[in-house]
Amino acid sequence: MPEQSRGAGPRPAKVVLVGPPGAGKTTAVRAVSEIAPLRTDAGGTTVALDFGRVTLDAHTRVYLFGTPGRRPDLGAGADGVLVVLDPRRPDEAYPVLDYVERTRLPFVIGLNLFDRVLDRSLGDLRWALSVREEVPMCVFDARAASSVRSALRAVLRVGTGATQAPATLADGPRAASTL
Ligand SMILES: Nc1nc2c(ncn2[C@@H]2O[C@H](COP(=O)(O)OP(=O)(O)OP(=O)(O)O)[C@@H](O)[C@H]2O)c(=O)[nH]1
Ligand SMILES: [Mg+2]
Numbered sequence: 001m002p003e004q005s006r007g008a009g010p011r012p013a014k015v016v017l018v019g020p021p022g023a024g025k026t027t028a029v030r031a032v033s034e035i036a037p038l039r040t041d042a043g044g045t046t047v048a049l050d051f052g053r054v055t056l057d058a059h060t061r062v063y064l065f066g067t068p069g070r071r072p073d074l075g076a077g078a079d080g081v082l083v084v085l086d087p088r089r090p091d092e093a094y095p096v097l098d099y100v101e102r103t104r105l106p107f108v109i110g111l112n113l114f115d116r117v118l119d120r121s122l123g124d125l126r127w128a129l130s131v132r133e134e135v136p137m138c139v140f141d142a143r144a145a146s147s148v149r150s151a152l153r154a155v156l157r158v159g160t161g162a163t164q165a166p167a168t169l170a171d172g173p174r175a176a177s178t179l
Contacts, residue, residue: 010061014077015155017050018100019084020092021069024112024142026050028084029066032148045070054149062152069096080155081107084142087118090128097129106158109137110151 017025026046033052040048050066081100085093100107122137138154141147
């Protein structure tokens, strides 16, 4: 980015959170955002978009858009997508995974632990979700800012790897984010 090389501040990135209703998208945006998140919930579910912002480091400021689980819409593109899933309910993930695959945007699957431990291996979950080996999966806690930040870093690594060097995709994000 030209602005970055001129030292004009952090590079803006756009990450969209998608996932079934109740998976933890709004929780994650609220946990990590440096600005008061726009509240668009009604009756416990998001009806418009969550919006937040987080500065990951001196070079990267992420604008977050949490889509309503009942009406996912990636709008005008993104640098990457975090698919937030409840690992106890893999069946609910199929429509959203299908949707994200079709956008061809880089994405990472974030399994929100809901205070639990995984009761099956990531390999089993990958199989249950029918997710390709190339797609990074990470376990995270939607209520913990540091955990959400790690998941966002994984998303941006995939975005960079997908557009610049396939080797990065294979060696970097998967190894770093797969627990
Ligand atoms: N205990 C616990 N509760 C959580 C966690 N993550 C989310 N929740 C709760 O689960 C409920 C749903 O979370 P939301 O973040 O609103 O889910 P969402 O993905 O935004 O759902 P929609 O807007 O309907 O698509 C809320 O009551 C959260 O407080 C978690 O890690 N642990
Ligand atoms: Mg929500």
